Amino acid sequence: MSCISPLPDTNVNTSNYTSIIDSAAYLHMANEINMFDSIKPYTSNAKEVLITDGNSSTNIEGIENITYIIDNTKVTMKDVLFLPGLSHYLFSTQIHVKEDGHFIHIENGLASIA
Numbered sequence: 001m002s003c004i005s006p007l008p009d010t011n012v013n014t015s016n017y018t019s020i021i022d023s024a025a026y027l028h029m030a031n032e033i034n035m036f037d038s039i040k041p042y043t044s045n046a047k048e049v050l051i052t053d054g055n056s057s058t059n060i061e062g063i064e065n066i067t068y069i070i071d072n073t074k075v076t077m078k079d080v081l082f083l084p085g086l087s088h089y090l091f092s093t094q095i096h097v098k099e100d101g102h103f104i105h106i107e108n109g110l111a112s113i114a
Contacts, residue, residue, distance in 0.1 A: 019089040021104070021111055024052075028066070028077045028095060031086035036064045039082060049083060058085025 029049065033039060039062040048057040062082040068075050077095075096102050096113065105112040 019091050021093060021113075022090045023093045025090045025092040026094060028080040028092045029083050029086060029090040030066060030080050031082075031084055031089065033062075033082060033084070035066050035089070036062075036080070036082060037067060037076075039064045042081065049081070051085075058083045 030036070042060045042063045044060075046060070048059050050057050060081050060083055063079055064082070066077050066080045068077065091113075093104050097104060103114055105114075
């Protein structure tokens with residue numbers, strides 16, 4: 001697991017904040033509304049996401065950008081899904097690498113995200 005910290009001026013309680021680097025997630029997904037710069041309704045036909053247990057799902061409540069600090073660099077993640085039923089923030093490696101043009105290096109149990 002890697003720690004991705006929201007900007008200090010957000011109202012997110014960072015003491016219990018964890019994120020999961022997820023190679024299967026098709027979008028970044030967050031469970032705390034205060035993480036978002038703002039929020040707008042999600043208008044796609046898909047209204048829920050299947051949870052990894054394969055038996056349950058959670059509703060998509062909205063979509064918008066989130067701004068973070070990663071290794072002292074301000075990063076804006078676009079079109080993050082808001083799913084209050086998630087237990088953690090899901091950081092999509094697919095989006096980060098393919099669409100944002102960054103890289104992820106994993107070695108000896110540690111992930112470097114740039």
